[in-house]
Amino acid sequence: MYEVIGVAIAIVIAGVIAGLFLKGIDRKLAAFMQSRIGPPIAQPIYDILKLMQKQTIIPATSVRWLFTGAPLIALTSSILLLLYISLSYVCYIIGLQSPVQGDLIVILYLILLQSIAIISGAFASGSPYASIGAQREMVILMSTELPIAVVVVSIAWHVADSMYNPFALQSLFEYTLWHHAGAFGVLGGILLFLTMILVLPAEMSKVPFDQAEAETEIAEGMMVEYSGKLLAFLLLSDAFKALSFSALIVILFFPYTFTSLFGLSFSIGGYSIIPLVEIIFFLGKVIFIYSIGVTVIRVIMARLKISQVAKVFLFAVSAISIIGMVLIMLDPKMKMI
Amino acid sequence: MKSDITYPLNIGPVHPAFKEPIKFTFRIEGEKVVGADIDFGYTHRAIERIAQERNFIQIIYLLERVCGICSFSHPMAYCLAIEDVAGIEVPPRARYIRTIVGELERLHSHLLWTGVAAHEIGFDTLFMYTWNIREKVLDCLEELTGNRINYAMLTIGGVRRDITPDNAQTIHQMLEYYEELYNRTSEILLDDLTLRARTEGVGVLTTEQAERLCAVGPTARGSGLMKDVRVDYPVNAYYEIPWLKPISPRDIGKEPIGDVYDRMAVRVLEIQQAIKIIQFCMENLPQGDINTGSGAVKMINTLKKLEGEGIGRYEAPRGEVCHYVILDNQEHPVQIKVKAPTYSNGFAWAPMLTNIEIADIPIVIASIDPCVACADRMTYVQTDGSSTTISWEELHAKSIQKYKGARKRCMK
Numbered sequence: 001m002y003e004v005i006g007v008a009i010a011i012v013i014a015g016v017i018a019g020l021f022l023k024g025i026d027r028k029l030a031a032f033m034q035s036r037i038g039p040p041i042a043q044p045i046y047d048i049l050k051l052m053q054k055q056t057i058i059p060a061t062s063v064r065w066l067f068t069g070a071p072l073i074a075l076t077s078s079i080l081l082l083l084y085i086s087l088s089y090v091c092y093i094i095g096l097q098s099p100v101q102g103d104l105i106v107i108l109y110l111i112l113l114q115s116i117a118i119i120s121g122a123f124a125s126g127s128p129y130a131s132i133g134a135q136r137e138m139v140i141l142m143s144t145e146l147p148i149a150v151v152v153v154s155i156a157w158h159v160a161d162s163m164y165n166p167f168a169l170q171s172l173f174e175y176t177l178w179h180h181a182g183a184f185g186v187l188g189g190i191l192l193f194l195t196m197i198l199v200l201p202a203e204m205s206k207v208p209f210d211q212a213e214a215e216t217e218i219a220e221g222m223m224v225e226y227s228g229k230l231l232a233f234l235l236l237s238d239a240f241k242a243l244s245f246s247a248l249i250v251i252l253f254f255p256y257t258f259t260s261l262f263g264l265s266f267s268i269g270g271y272s273i274i275p276l277v278e279i280i281f282f283l284g285k286v287i288f289i290y291s292i293g294v295t296v297i298r299v300i301m302a303r304l305k306i307s308q309v310a311k312v313f314l315f316a317v318s319a320i321s322i323i324g325m326v327l328i329m330l331d332p333k334m335k336m337i
Numbered sequence: 338m339k340s341d342i343t344y345p346l347n348i349g350p351v352h353p354a355f356k357e358p359i360k361f362t363f364r365i366e367g368e369k370v371v372g373a374d375i376d377f378g379y380t381h382r383a384i385e386r387i388a389q390e391r392n393f394i395q396i397i398y399l400l401e402r403v404c405g406i407c408s409f410s411h412p413m414a415y416c417l418a419i420e421d422v423a424g425i426e427v428p429p430r431a432r433y434i435r436t437i438v439g440e441l442e443r444l445h446s447h448l449l450w451t452g453v454a455a456h457e458i459g460f461d462t463l464f465m466y467t468w469n470i471r472e473k474v475l476d477c478l479e480e481l482t483g484n485r486i487n488y489a490m491l492t493i494g495g496v497r498r499d500i501t502p503d504n505a506q507t508i509h510q511m512l513e514y515y516e517e518l519y520n521r522t523s524e525i526l527l528d529d530l531t532l533r534a535r536t537e538g539v540g541v542l543t544t545e546q547a548e549r550l551c552a553v554g555p556t557a558r559g560s561g562l563m564k565d566v567r568v569d570y571p572v573n574a575y576y577e578i579p580w581l582k583p584i585s586p587r588d589i590g591k592e593p594i595g596d597v598y599d600r601m602a603v604r605v606l607e608i609q610q611a612i613k614i615i616q617f618c619m620e621n622l623p624q625g626d627i628n629t630g631s632g633a634v635k636m637i638n639t640l641k642k643l644e645g646e647g648i649g650r651y652e653a654p655r656g657e658v659c660h661y662v663i664l665d666n667q668e669h670p671v672q673i674k675v676k677a678p679t680y681s682n683g684f685a686w687a688p689m690l691t692n693i694e695i696a697d698i699p700i701v702i703a704s705i706d707p708c709v710a711c712a713d714r715m716t717y718v719q720t721d722g723s724s725t726t727i728s729w730e731e732l733h734a735k736s737i738q739k740y741k742g743a744r745k746r747c748m749k
Binding site: 033034035036128129132135207208210211214215216217218219299300301302303304305306307308 | 344345346347352353354365368455456457458459460461462463465466469529531532534535694695696697698699
């Protein structure tokens with residue numbers, strides 16, 4: 001048990017650094033694609049360190065307790081989200097018995113909780129820009145909810161045929177979407193993966209779905225009144241969410257470990273370093289998912305209008321996810337098992 | 338059920354969407370704009386007043402600084418106005434060099450605008466791309482004139498620097514570079530799906546509205562008005578170009594409706610047109626003098642013996658720029674009036690900004706390529722700090738009174 005608590009603390013500390021580096025890699029990669037030099041990869045870390053030393057201004061028109069409380073709730077919920085998603089996986093790859101199984105429904109709620117905390121903070125700030133941003137974020141939340149729910153339900157449906165717990169993240173390590181699926185299942189899985197890749201930029205508030213923070217329209221929208229430590233908390237929460245949402249996609253679709261794929265073993269001076277290799281491999285997958293889901297998409301597209309976003313998610317993305325679900329349900333090979 | 342709850346939204350004077358201070362107050366209903374009010378006056382620099390303190394030659398370099406981008410067009414219109422009063426004949430080679438520099442400016446101004454427009458709708462890659470390729474024309478201008486932006490190329494009666502064979506080589510290389518890139522660039526700008534989704538049908542200015550509100554430049558041409566000072570009142574080498582005609586979206590086979598997309602199409606086509614004009618001028622560049630040969634002191638001495646009024650019109654990248662001067666036996670014009678293109682196009686904002694979404698505000702405002710500092714006028718503030726509104730009739734009467742007074746003083 002003490003080992004698991006140690007692992008959890010290690011995950012949070014590593015999560016801060018990994019999440020901020022993920023943001024830095026995103027910026028550097030985008031800069032490379034736009035033929036710029038770009039900031040150093042550690043720039044988000046420098047930003048946080050600087051913001052921590054700066055004055056925190058609280059607007060006179062704001063609802064003080066909500067305005068200051070919201071970033072803390074957002075940070076707490078995103079840390080919880082990261083722990084909930086990665087604790088069982090990290091325990092799995094380093095060979096510990098995990099006390100949490102990682103319930104997918106709870107993960108859905110935690111993802112929502114972080115956004116709702118930021119929305120309440122924005123409404124409490126009393127700025128019209130922040131209000132517009134918060135309204136837009138709510139529209140995006142509501143329209144992305146259906147596709148995410150469909151993905152989770154389809155995967156649970158797939159797992160339900162096995163002896164594992166359908167809504168537990170842990171079941172997916174042993175019983176992946178691809179292993180026991182026929183042609184329909186694989187096709188459905190690809191569509192579900194596509195859905196999650198399209199939802200990722202909306203969850204991260206990045207172009208083309210960054211209406212809530214649109215810099216040239218509403219001047220950073222929801223974040224407009226935040227400064228100093230409170231802004232640092234929001235940025236940290238954003239980094240945690242980036243890491244955990246990408247990690248969720250990795251676990252849902254590519255939970256394979258390095259050793260299971262290549263069957264190699266590593267050791268230095270008699271000690272096995274497989275856990276270290278596994279964690280680096282996992283982070284590599286996370287960076288890859290974030291790069292294709294956020295960096296590439298934000299580089300090749302312009303920001304859409306909020307009315308267009310609602311249409312994209314309610315019609316196109318929901319349709320893709322539902323077709324994926326139907327294909328998985330129809331998969332004949334699964335029925336046999 | 339239609340709700341009647343609206344709320345105000347201030348955009349500006351300082352806002353990330355604008356590069357210069359200007360204030361818009363919108364009435365918003367949900368995400369829709371139901372009313373707009375524009376407030377100028379945050380960046381007035383009294384250039385016209387300062388000009389009355391300087392001599393004729395110094396004013397050229399002062400007027401280059403009216404606008405950050407039209408740093409050729411403003412002194413060009415001023416030189417044309419002075420040449421109009423003094424009846425100075427400009428040598429042919431100088432006229433061609435003026436045309437070349439003017440078109441180089443148009444090239445870099447339109448590339449700059451495309452970048453700004455892309456940034457307004459969140460397409461930062463296009464912004465980086467256009468500003469990156471814009472470096473080439475700036476390098477060319479630097480080699481030609483010594484400066485990237487404020488060229489100091491013009492003088493009354495000609496230009497100050499010749500195009501040497503080395504410069505000609507650079508210009509040819511630059512033209513080849515842009516000809517190669519043009520197809521790719523225009524494809525991104527005119528065919529990209531998200532860009533079209535954000536610009537088509539947004540900020541419509543109908544032909545009638547454009548005509549009634551006296552829109553100029555790409556704003557007017559995007560609405561289908563065939564209006565271009567280079568064609569209608571040609572100066573420099575423009576009247577020697579047989580194929581020159583105003584650009585309109587019809588050139589890419591699209592009937593203009595006056596939305597942001599049409600204005601963008603006009604600018605993209607004008608990039609191509611500018612390349613062609615420079616090519617024409619380089620091929621037909623005549624030999625000879627590049628100015629009248631009289632130095633600054635001699636020129637000032639000639640001009641200070643003159644009386645009369647002159648007007649200079651020139652097609653800046655943003656539209657028609659018009660300078661009016663009154664001379665009265667002094668070392669400086671007694672009156673100079675600058676009318677920048679944004680001053681005309683600003684009124685076209687009113688119909689464009691109604692019935693759009695909040696998301697469209699930045700791109701619609703940017704679509705006329707506003708240069709706020711050029712167009713800014715003084716706000717009349719009373720000594721107790723309260724402000725008054727002057728009616729149109731009152732303002733009209735006041736301006737007539739002002740210019741009649743100026744004329745009377747010097748043309749007895």
